[in-house]
Amino acid sequence: MSQAEKTGAQTEPEIRKGLVGVVADATAISKVNPESNSLLYRGYPVQELAARCSFEEVAYLLWHGELPTPEQLSSLEAAGRGQRALADNVRAAVDLVPTTAHPMDVLRTAVSVIGAADPAAEDSSPQANLDKSVRLLSQIPAVVAYDQRRRRGQELVPPREDLGYVENFLHMTFGEVPDAVVVDAFRVSLILYAEHSFNASTFTARVITSTLADLYSAVVGAIGALKGPLHGGANEAVMHVFEEIGDAEKAEAWLEQALADKRKIMGFGHRVYKHGDSRVPTMKAALDTLVEHYDRPDLAALYDNLEAAMTSRKSILPNLDYPSGPAYHLMGFDTATFTPLFVAARVTGWTAHIMEQLADNALIRPLSAYDGPPERHL
Ligand SMILES: CC(=O)SCCNC(=O)CCNC(=O)[C@H](O)C(C)(C)COP(=O)(O)OP(=O)(O)OC[C@H]1O[C@@H](n2cnc3c(N)ncnc32)[C@H](O)[C@@H]1OP(=O)(O)O
Numbered sequence: 001m002s003q004a005e006k007t008g009a010q011t012e013p014e015i016r017k018g019l020v021g022v023v024a025d026a027t028a029i030s031k032v033n034p035e036s037n038s039l040l041y042r043g044y045p046v047q048e049l050a051a052r053c054s055f056e057e058v059a060y061l062l063w064h065g066e067l068p069t070p071e072q073l074s075s076l077e078a079a080g081r082g083q084r085a086l087a088d089n090v091r092a093a094v095d096l097v098p099t100t101a102h103p104m105d106v107l108r109t110a111v112s113v114i115g116a117a118d119p120a121a122e123d124s125s126p127q128a129n130l131d132k133s134v135r136l137l138s139q140i141p142a143v144v145a146y147d148q149r150r151r152r153g154q155e156l157v158p159p160r161e162d163l164g165y166v167e168n169f170l171h172m173t174f175g176e177v178p179d180a181v182v183v184d185a186f187r188v189s190l191i192l193y194a195e196h197s198f199n200a201s202t203f204t205a206r207v208i209t210s211t212l213a214d215l216y217s218a219v220v221g222a223i224g225a226l227k228g229p230l231h232g233g234a235n236e237a238v239m240h241v242f243e244e245i246g247d248a249e250k251a252e253a254w255l256e257q258a259l260a261d262k263r264k265i266m267g268f269g270h271r272v273y274k275h276g277d278s279r280v281p282t283m284k285a286a287l288d289t290l291v292e293h294y295d296r297p298d299l300a301a302l303y304d305n306l307e308a309a310m311t312s313r314k315s316i317l318p319n320l321d322y323p324s325g326p327a328y329h330l331m332g333f334d335t336a337t338f339t340p341l342f343v344a345a346r347v348t349g350w351t352a353h354i355m356e357q358l359a360d361n362a363l364i365r366p367l368s369a370y371d372g373p374p375e376r377h378l
């Protein structure tokens, strides 16, 4: 590349606001294909993984490129189980954050403390980064569960080593393992949320990694990017919309007013998918099982009516956050906990991308077109 190309000095700059349509790099981790409406993790359709795999198997696949053998899976599970307890320093840090703060702020702070306390934080060898990824996978549920409990005035629930990742997460949050149908819907949601190519939070993690900052710094930045309602914060925002609408009969009129007020309807639309999000049918099926289990046809009717109104009015289809929000609500999570659940899943994809970025790094530093005042002097 010539110096002129590098600096943009000789060329008329083409601005791609929001980097729309820009291919920033290659990745072998996942393929989002809006034409075939498909999503592959390392070549496997996400629907097949959601039907057949544990969340730990999918984490292994994202990190290593292949599904684990039984021995490899046991060794990952054993490494994770030993790190499930909330460390005292992390608990102390969480307790310092007021409950008026959003749970994403708590989680961001907790991950920062986990990183700062890791003597190997600056070791970015592949093995050290894999170890950190397993640590975060195991410790994030402890933070999310404890934070929801303390907000409810409940005591911390210690982890159980005899349980799988998904069951233990629910046990630490609710003090019991719910029915199998709930456990399964939660497992499916985590697999669907695990990875989605160069979305805003993953790209943030890659930008931070490209400066050779440590893995924890990249994950902390990614948590910040995920918090926004145009990205991960939408699952929580969907539930607020449902509460605002109140009941199914009011959905159409509510939508008319919201669109007249130029509001973005949370849980609808996507930067890449324009004909529907590949993950929605699988998550909607999981939501349907929960609706039946908890006998909540009212929630299903509200879901259907808003979707039908949005489709007929704007032809904009739901994204994954639309079924996930009400599903997490039915499972019993507080609305403000929904986006931290997304973090617990997406940390697998983020860390896979961090390792991929480091393996063939180039500093990510785009150009800008200057449109401020012309040169002037004091
Ligand atoms: C897991 C995830 O992160 S999935 C995304 C979760 N986010 C949400 O659900 C928030 C609501 N959705 C949105 O705000 C958008 O659809 C985004 C941010 C996800 C994608 O945005 P973009 O790719 O930039 O699409 P863009 O904003 O250009 O939308 C194109 C048109 O559709 C409209 N549109 C898109 N989504 C919505 C929506 N949810 N509600 C109302 N209008 C919408 C835009 O206003 C725009 O209309 P215009 O051409 O008249 O200005």
Ligand SMILES: O=C([O-])CC(=O)C(=O)O
Binding pocket: 193, 195, 196, 198, 199, 200, 231, 270, 271, 272, 319, 320
């Ligand atoms: O890909 C995106 O832009 C957002 C998204 O659906 C995700 O991160 O899961």
